[in-house]
Amino acid sequence: MNHDHPAVVLDLSANGIGIIRSLARKGIDVYAYDTEGSYRKGKSRLAECDICPNPITEPNKLLHFLVTIAKGLPKKPVLYVGSDDYVSFQSRYREQLRPYFLFLIPEPEMIETLLDKKETYKLAVEHQIPTPKTFFLEDISQLQEVISEIQFPCILKPSHGYQFRTKLNKKAIRVEDAAQLMKDYEYYQSIGEVVIQEEIPGDNRCFYKLATFYGEDMKLLASFTLQKNHQFPAEFGTGAHIESRKVPELYTLGLPFFQKLQLKGIAMAEFKRDPRDGVFKFIEINPRFWLTHSLTGAAAIDFAYLYYLYLTKQKFTATNDFKEGIKWIYLVRYFLTYLEKRKEGKMNFVEFLRGLKGEKVFALLAKDDVMPFVRSSISHLWKAWRKRRKE
Template structure:
């Protein structure tokens, strides 16, 4: 295999999982980060090369030039796989010039950014008959009247640009319970120069969150897919998955596949849905355009999305596959799940009996792997260092 795989962002387990999914198949993997700090994903035995690039936002021009210079030295175009939304935004902005040097699933500039923009995504979903939570824009007429009559409290204030919002506030959204909290959230967003929208909260506990994970070929047809059910998130209720199980839900395919195909999507995508606890209706919440947190679970149940991507882009088609059974396997991010369990129990949303009963299912670990243990030890060292710093500051 002459084509290398350049993986952007290995300071998180998404990059680690991607490296493993490719390296186990003999692909030459190149871990790219802007710093050596906390890049435990690159400690995998499946990492073939490690590179330090200019920071993708602090010096975007130098970062793009770095990628192009690296690709020019190779005997065949590398496959480019971003493992963080911020990298994806930069790639989208420079898609045309990067495609001259790299193999990338998408060929339409702007499609990644549009799908990640919550306001644009809502419009696209509604235009194509996919339900989304009721939403009010901040500059609409009779804003507070619409909040009281349509949205109601509590509600959520969401960014249109998630990566910038998370970078600023270290959270995905604001949950507000009254007008005073709403006004404060809007003021905070305005001060940070970040655009936000206000949405109704779809009723239902965290186990009403589902995902449709799919690969679309270069003809924009779904060829591979898996559906999953979330059980726990961190931060609780509006965070990232820390305990999620594979579950066959054909209705998610019936909603998600036509939508992505109409969007002319190519490559991997994950649609997050929430099932209304009162009506049973599925609402589209967001679309993840890069490899998902759940990637190791998807791999363990038989669908290796990074490898499928690599194979198609290098001219080797992988036969279509869908997981149409319940495997009982769960994705588990142990460290943050412990924090989540603490908060769920404190909030009275789960009992210890419910939690303990959930811990005996076969797992796809976020970080640990018996055959590749070094990243887990590196991660443990990072967490240990954080605890020591907290103790020393007291």
Template sequence: MSVVPPTVSKEISPAETPYSISERPPVIVIGGGANALSIARSLGRAGIQVWALNYDYSPVRYSRFAQWLSLAGKSQGKSAWADFLLGSSSDHLKGSVIIPASDDALELLIEHYTKLKRRFRLDLFVPDAHASMLNKLKTYQAATRCGVPTPKFWLVDSISSVTKLREELVFPLLVKPLYSHRFVATFGVKFLVAENFEQLMSAWEKLDEEHEVMLVEKIPGPDGQLCSYYTYIDDNGKHLFQFTKRIIRRFPPEMGVACRHVTDHIPELVEPATKLFAEVGLRGLANVEFKLDPRDGMLKLIECNARITAANILLDRCGYDLAYFLYQRVCEGDTPRFRDYQDDVYLWNPVDDLRAFLQLRSRGELSLGDWISSISKTNVTLQIFHWSDPLPSWMNTWHRLCRALTRKVHG
């Protein structure tokens, strides 16, 4: 089943549309979903040309603020992106600013940083530090070294190593991949959940040698206990801004992508985030997520992202235009200053939030009245839809419907 109506697809071959960078350098946004779209909209409105290297189903492909790089018919993905960026096909884009918007894109920069830096403009990037943030085990080990609380975790590499830990493990727990983006590409989820040892054994049988995993204690409580810290770390290790928010719901609940967020000043996040980033020597954009553990009242590490995240449009709405911030840092050496932001500004994905509500209601955890009350707020920004650029939202819905139908047809 085709998921891309050919009459809507907007493919532009780089060879057919040469672009001079004698004026303002263009930007190449690599990977990403809603975050890539928000980057394109932000920079496009500022008069900066944006090129998108991404998978065919990404909403940014259909934005009027981005030009799609079709790669001469090659399948999109990290390997094809590297071939394009390091080959002669991208010669006319030399000097462009590269902004990674996915873990695939970060891996690309880590693996080819030196060569890419010779051809393009890159923001502050420390390959070893970014690699530590990408690898979940290294992130947790760094947190342990510097005293940042984490859930209990165990490294396992075989069924025998799992069996040896049987008396030590606590349930429920997560079978968490070291590299989430690779795991999602195979299994469609960020991790597997085991409520007991038997379920852990069953989950282990689904794995293959390609996916390294760790076992992580599942912190109890709803998704509303999740919160995040954002900053930019300059060459001297100074945090140039601080932005914090909370998650209200995710879909699927307790394991999916956040579908409703709200801004909130959470000063308790600053110290552990600062310690963790300093431990690994991270520079540039940085984001870390914690969850409040109700058993001991401690904020515990969940994961890190050293790039613009899916909630970027929320920061943009609050005056923290990270895409333009990066552009000015890279091209002009300027450091824009952000004013303080307002609490109770919401980011909403209505489709996924409805699905989250239905699941939570079936579990007796959220009533219809409470859900309606929670979404009846002002200062709400939609994650993908915007009246000035509606096609990405329509096509995103089309792709999701087609994938759902495909799964139903094939069982």
């Protein structure tokens, strides 16, 4: 294979680190950037890393920054993005970026829809995809009507998660009763638009994901399914312990939906299996690489590398075949999740150790690139200690 084209990665979380490692270990030159805080924690020895302007508050500066970098490289680089704020930037400035970078993403209108949970749920309902019961309020006076229809506990979710989290780092808020909903809705709505949603019962193992890679012509080039075992925080969080798992029902449900939406490039949809009826209920779609994508490499269907080969016009065999039972572990988050669940009697140390057995890939721990793991672990443990002291 030819690896002459460099790669530029916008994201230095575990997501971006996974992309860097996949490409750099194959001899591809990688340049990786993120805002200052993420750069300090995530910079990798396998890439040339630096601080970049903020995609939300300084988009024009970021555009100039990227164009300058691309002009200095010997060949047009493949552009990778690992978070919603960078996806939004890439979509809005796609025409200015195209002369300098190789990338494949859905149309601008679809990107904007998928970054808005309210619009995404409307889209799912329109295409008859099962979803949790969800309410969108035009006015707070409609709250009483929602209270009469929804079952408690329910949850509040930001419509634009990446924008909401710049002000308050919460993925979702559990609401126990009507009185709390009256109080919390008005408060969180003042921070950013939120939706009210039924809470589907079931533990972390009820969450599944379908990931796809479609070409420009919407030919399916790769697909992958996985099951979540643990997340951090345990209640509403992101993956801490994941496993590759073949789930035929997700292909039946998700692939026709993705094709109708014309989700070319990389995309991932999350579903939660409702234990009450066994139905997979739609949660969200990310039109980008997702946190646990490095599991695909360990399972022999490396999305990051296939994306590189496709955009540099190299041949490979389209596939949905992968190894089952491979684990992806974000070690510090898995440990902190264990501590949370141990207090509630939901997990013991033997179960924690059992989760480390078998074939696996770590989100950050690596012999050839140890510092992202060290810095992330220190940061997570420090935050957990401070939180415990406040309690």
